[in-house]
Amino acid sequence: MSGIVGIITKKDCKEDLFYATDYHSHLGTAYGGIAISDNDILQKKIHTISKVQFKSRFVEDIDFIHMKGKSGIGVISDRDIQPLIMRLRFGEYAICGAGYIDNQDELTRELIDEGVVFSEMANGKVNQIELVAKLINQRDNLVGGIENMYSRIDGSVSLLLLGKEGIFAARDKYGRTPLVLAERNGDKIVVSETCAYKNLGFKTKKFLGPGEILLINEDKVEQKKKKEDILQLCAFLFVYTGFPASEYEGKNVEEYREYAGRIIAKKDNVDVDLVAGIADSGTAYAHGYSHESGIPVRIPLLKYTPGWARSYVPPSQETRDLIALMKQITADAIIKGQKIAITEDSIVRGTQLKNYLLVKLWDAGAKEIHIRPACPALMFPCKFVFSTRAIEELFARRVLKKMHGRHIQDVEPYLDTDSKQYKEMIKAMEKDLNVNSLRYQRLEDMLSATGLPRESLCTYCWTGKEIK
Numbered sequence: 001m002s003g004i005v006g007i008i009t010k011k012d013c014k015e016d017l018f019y020a021t022d023y024h025s026h027l028g029t030a031y032g033g034i035a036i037s038d039n040d041i042l043q044k045k046i047h048t049i050s051k052v053q054f055k056s057r058f059v060e061d062i063d064f065i066h067m068k069g070k071s072g073i074g075v076i077s078d079r080d081i082q083p084l085i086m087r088l089r090f091g092e093y094a095i096c097g098a099g100y101i102d103n104q105d106e107l108t109r110e111l112i113d114e115g116v117v118f119s120e121m122a123n124g125k126v127n128q129i130e131l132v133a134k135l136i137n138q139r140d141n142l143v144g145g146i147e148n149m150y151s152r153i154d155g156s157v158s159l160l161l162l163g164k165e166g167i168f169a170a171r172d173k174y175g176r177t178p179l180v181l182a183e184r185n186g187d188k189i190v191v192s193e194t195c196a197y198k199n200l201g202f203k204t205k206k207f208l209g210p211g212e213i214l215l216i217n218e219d220k221v222e223q224k225k226k227k228e229d230i231l232q233l234c235a236f237l238f239v240y241t242g243f244p245a246s247e248y249e250g251k252n253v254e255e256y257r258e259y260a261g262r263i264i265a266k267k268d269n270v271d272v273d274l275v276a277g278i279a280d281s282g283t284a285y286a287h288g289y290s291h292e293s294g295i296p297v298r299i300p301l302l303k304y305t306p307g308w309a310r311s312y313v314p315p316s317q318e319t320r321d322l323i324a325l326m327k328q329i330t331a332d333a334i335i336k337g338q339k340i341a342i343t344e345d346s347i348v349r350g351t352q353l354k355n356y357l358l359v360k361l362w363d364a365g366a367k368e369i370h371i372r373p374a375c376p377a378l379m380f381p382c383k384f385v386f387s388t389r390a391i392e393e394l395f396a397r398r399v400l401k402k403m404h405g406r407h408i409q410d411v412e413p414y415l416d417t418d419s420k421q422y423k424e425m426i427k428a429m430e431k432d433l434n435v436n437s438l439r440y441q442r443l444e445d446m447l448s449a450t451g452l453p454r455e456s457l458c459t460y461c462w463t464g465k466e467i468k
């Protein structure tokens, strides 16, 4: 998904920028990058963070240690090398963004046919931030250029551009990724995640609206473009991707997860001895479940080190498998002979749950295991923020393939939780996972727990429907 930070301070911004960027580490494991403007001279530093975390990379970097300036941008990127420093027709800018462009190949071909050259390639693909910059450069002013980019991309991009005028902060046209402005005694920060500035003394000033563009500098915050009417905030931020201390549109993630866990319990009738959250994101659901049902929360699987990356992010299956195998260790005395309800966020691929975590619980003597994911079955890969990758990887699609002997196109009957087909799919999933029962959270319940209007949330990965 990536997370971005822009900052303007009265003194040197480097330390605040460093910490605020690091607080987005849950949103990407590919690259960490920082650009700082020192008297209008832009400098940048980028490191790979797939094996060594952002903080460790930057604290020992002599170039970074010598960087200084009162304004800067930072990014934790899940895919592209960024920030980029580019000379556009309106001046020189450091640019970074969060999101994903689904029609990047088509747009790249069109621009190349028009004579545009791309220089930042990785794995045979253009750098999406460079593509964004080239689309912005097609108009004769920056705001018009950003609007042009939004009108041409199929996907979602929230963006920061650092130049002589200050920082242009543009939230994605449909607001799928968040962008929030906060202030501290005249210093200003704009971030993807509100958890990034809480320990730095900033206070929330404004959640940017969908498509809204601000120009932020030492003297002012100027609205360069009003927000659009339609908001489609990524609902998966609440379910899994977002950090629990963060707020989206003013709603806290941890509180959401606890409340969603209560709803799961309210609709459940299973007789268990304990409830446990699997992975960090499952814990709050377990607490909510426990508060509602009176069933105790216990911890049958313990994560050995917080240093392991989130297991759905690393690109290779081998790395994900290794992490799943090594990260969680059983507390056998808590498991033996127990009937266990497991709350977990979403069963994206289901491979680690099935091959490692459940096997460990059975091996440690669990009597029954009941899985309670906090959202409906993921059926469609995200094409807006890159949270999931391909249809074949999704657990529900793989189970449907087993049932039909091939990948099926029409999954509509399996989306209706009252249908015969849906019930058959759940039976096949229970068998595949080797659990006593599986019950997904219903879409209406998941959405209602956010406290936001249903129509303001993107639900594409569950419904396959999008607003255009």
Ligand code: SF4
Binding pocket: 176, 233, 234, 235, 236, 237, 381, 382, 383, 384, 385, 386, 387, 388, 458, 459, 460, 461, 462
């Ligand atoms: S498709 Fe899913 S992950 Fe992607 S933006 Fe929409 S809700 Fe978020």
